[in-house]
Amino acid sequence: xxxxxxxxxxxxxxxxxxxxxxxxxxxxxxxxxxxxxxxxxxxxxxxxxxxxxxxxxxxxxxxxxxxxxxxxxxxxxxxxxxxxxxxxxxxxxxxxxxxxxxxxxxxxxxxxxxxxxxxxxxxxxxxxxxxxxxxxxxxxxxxxxxxxxxxxxxxxxxxxxxxxxxxxxxxxxxxxxxxxxxxxxxxxxxxxxxxxxxxxxxxxxxxxxxxxxxxxxxxxxxxxxxxxxxxxxxxxxxxxxxxxxxxxxxxxxxxxxxxxxxxxxxxxxxxxxxxxxxxxxxxxxxxxxxxxxxxxxxxxxxxxxxxxxxxxxxxxxxxxxxxxxxxxxxxxxxxxxxxxxxxxxxxxxxxxxxxxxxxxxxxxxxxxxxxxxxxxxxxxxxxxxxxxxxxxxxxxxxxxxxxxxxxxxxxxxxxxxxxxxxxxxxxxxx
Numbered sequence: 082x083x084x085x086x087x088x089x090x091x092x093x094x095x096x097x098x099x100x101x102x103x104x105x106x107x108x109x110x111x112x113x114x115x116x117x118x119x120x121x122x123x124x125x126x127x128x129x130x131x132x133x134x135x136x137x138x139x140x141x142x143x144x145x146x147x148x149x150x151x152x153x154x155x156x157x158x159x160x161x162x163x164x165x166x167x168x169x170x171x172x173x174x175x176x177x178x179x180x181x182x183x184x185x186x187x188x189x190x191x192x193x194x195x196x197x198x199x200x201x202x203x204x205x206x207x208x209x210x211x212x213x214x215x216x217x218x219x220x221x222x223x224x225x226x227x228x229x230x231x232x233x234x235x236x237x238x239x240x241x242x243x244x245x246x247x248x249x250x251x252x253x254x255x256x257x258x259x260x261x262x263x264x265x266x267x268x269x270x271x272x273x274x275x276x277x278x279x280x281x282x283x284x285x286x287x288x289x290x291x292x293x294x295x296x297x298x299x300x301x302x303x304x305x306x307x308x309x310x311x312x313x314x315x316x317x318x319x320x321x322x323x324x325x326x327x328x329x330x331x332x333x334x335x336x337x338x339x340x341x342x343x344x345x346x347x348x349x350x351x352x353x354x355x356x357x358x359x360x361x362x363x364x365x366x367x368x369x370x371x372x373x374x375x376x377x378x379x380x381x382x383x384x385x386x387x388x389x390x391x392x393x394x395x396x397x398x399x400x401x402x403x404x405x406x407x408x409x410x411x412x413x414x415x416x417x418x419x420x421x422x423x424x425x426x427x428x429x430x431x432x433x434x435x436x437x438x439x440x441x442x443x444x445x446x447x448x449x450x451x452x453x454x455x456x457x458x459x460x461x462x463x464x465x466x467x468x469x470x471x472x473x474x475x476x477x478x479x480x481x482x483x484x485x486x487x488x489x490x491x492x493x494x495x496x497x498x499x500x501x502x503x504x505x506x507x508x509x510x511x
Contacts, residue, residue: 126150126151127148127149127150127155128148128149128150129146129147129148129149130146130147130149131144131145131146132144132145132146132147133145134160134163140237140499140500140503140504140506141164141504141505141506141507141509142163142164142506142510143159143160143161143163143504143506143509144159144160144161144163145157145158145159145160146158146160147492147495149492152491152492152493153489153490153491153492154487154488154489154490154491154492154495155488155489156484156488157483157484157487157488157495158484159480159483159484161477161480161506161509161510162510163506163510164506164507164509164510165510166186166187166507166510166511168183168184168186168187168472168511169470169471169472169511171183172184172199172467172470173466173467173468173469173470174466175466176435176436176437176465176466177203177277177436177437177439177465177466177467178276178277178411178432178436178437179436180199180467180470181196181199181200181273181275181276181277182271182273184196184198184199184457184470184472185271185272185273186271186507187472187474187507187508187511188450188452188455188474188476188505188507188508189270189271189505189507190226190229190230190233190234190451190505191226191227191230191450191451191452191455191505192226192270192271192272193219193222193223193225193226193272193274193275194223194226194227194448194450194451194455195455195472196273196274196275197219197223197275197357197448198446198447198448198450198455198456198457198472199446199457199459199470200275200276200277200278201356201357201446201448201457202444202445202446202457202458202459203277203439203459204277204278205444205446206439206440206442206443206444206459206461207277207410207411207437207439207440208440209277209278209406209408209411210406210408211278211279211357211406212279212402212403212404212405212406213358213400213402214283214399214400214401214402214403214404215278215279215280215403215404215405215406216357216358217358217395217398217399217400218279218280218283218284218399218404219275219280219357220357220358220359220362220391220392220395221292221392221395221396222262222265222274222275222280223357224388224389224391224392224395225258225261225262225388225392226258226451227384227385227388227450227451228254228258228299228385228388228389229255229258229259230451230452230503231381231384231385231451232251232252232254232255232258232385233251233252233255234381234451234500234503235247235251235306235378235381236248236249236250236251236252236255237500238378238497238500238501238503239251239316241496241497241500242315242316242319242320242497242500243315244309244313244316246309247306247309247310250302250305250306250309251306254299254302257295258295260291261288261291261292261295262274264285264287264288264291265284265285265288266281276405276412277411277412277437278405278406278408278411278412279403279404279405279406279412280404280405281405282404283404289396289399292392292396293393293396296389296392296393296396299385299389300386300389303382303385303386303389306382307382310378310382317375319374319493319494319497320373320374320375320378320497321373321374321375322373322375323373323374323375323490323494323497323498324373324374324377324486324487324490324494324497324498324501325371325372325373325486326344326372326482326485326486327344327371327372328341328344328345328346328372330482330485331344331346331372331482332346334478334479334481334482335478335481336453336478336479336481336482337453337454337475337478337479338449338450338451338452338453338454338475338479339377339380339381339384339451339452339453339503340372340377340453340479340482340501340502341453342366342367342368342369342380343368343369343372343373343376343377343379343380344369344371344372344376345368345369345370345371345372346368347366347368349366349449350447350448350449350454351364351449352366354447356446356448357448359391361394361398362390362391362394362395363390363394364387364390364391365383365387366387367379367380367383367384367387368380374494374497374498374501377501378501409428410437411432411437413428413429413432413433414428414429435465436465436466437465438463438464438465439461439463439465439467440461440463441461441462441463442460442461443458443459443460443461443469444458444459445457445458445473446458446459447473450475451503452475452476452479452503452504452505452508453475453478453479454473454475454478455472455473455474455475456472456473457470457471457472457473458470458471458472458473472508472511474505474508474509474511475508476502476503476504476505476506476508476509477508477509477511479502479504480502480504480509482502483498483499483502486498486502487499
């Protein structure tokens, strides 16, 4: 943290703006009517601090200009753009099937979801039918990814509250999820498992048994997390009544996901607009009551339980059949055919070097990611490369509500509220 006048980031224009703003604030704006002398004292007490862009409590390369009166937050200005990923423009310079590993790295804790929304958009434009087995395999991997993302959020958020034990427990289970990803895809992160038309290959021998053991164990682990939280009076006092924002105001900002559901609104695209066979599964939508940080914790706890239930149903009812479309215009031929079929070898070569063409048109494909509505808008001009790719990342939208959540609270509560938002800067700066 560095006070005004010690800007280490080179953005003096932002600090100048805040200096002017501080000079215009009167005590009446802060605490009601007061004498001129008291107003002058209040102006002198205001302090603008830089949090970030590499402060350890900002959950990424995020910069916050925070105006304080004592320990009370009076104003926050989030400043983004430090990651410089350029993912959307990079995607427009690559063939459709080569875009998948690019968009996966946007929200690096929800890579299966990033791939799903892009593949879903392309499949809609190209009118590709995805086999039922591939849809179930996608659901299994997305719900495992949701659990993994929530575990990272819970462990790091607990650190911000001074509860280090939760971090170790959460990352213990996260490793088990990554082991499952490695077993089915060969990679622990950024797996490129989802393909246009299905998934890259079927699950290996022994995977169902290992996944079943995880499904049996995970509910007990979530209950342990709840017990740790609810037995810690300090943590409860830090969460209850902090970061409050009602559902109506959240909707005005466009906030979705656990933040909106914690305020009592049950909107979830898996139920509201089922995709990828989610209509086949029986699960509940956890909601909160008042929309404070305590509700946000409890909603994500419950979401992990529901994800486990969905995975169990998908594993039990996993259909037989192909794991990728038989449409050879978009799918690579089976690997075993390459050694015996010249046609398969030529087709493989052409897809890898030239890609496939998508009919002209545009589509928006939304899904429910761990942080809310994640959508991909793709416009095709008929070539092998997308003319435009735009991602609707929930972290970018949800960050808009942060200032109102934190203003009027203590600076320590501001850090807890930022953690409860669960922002991923790779998605914000896409």
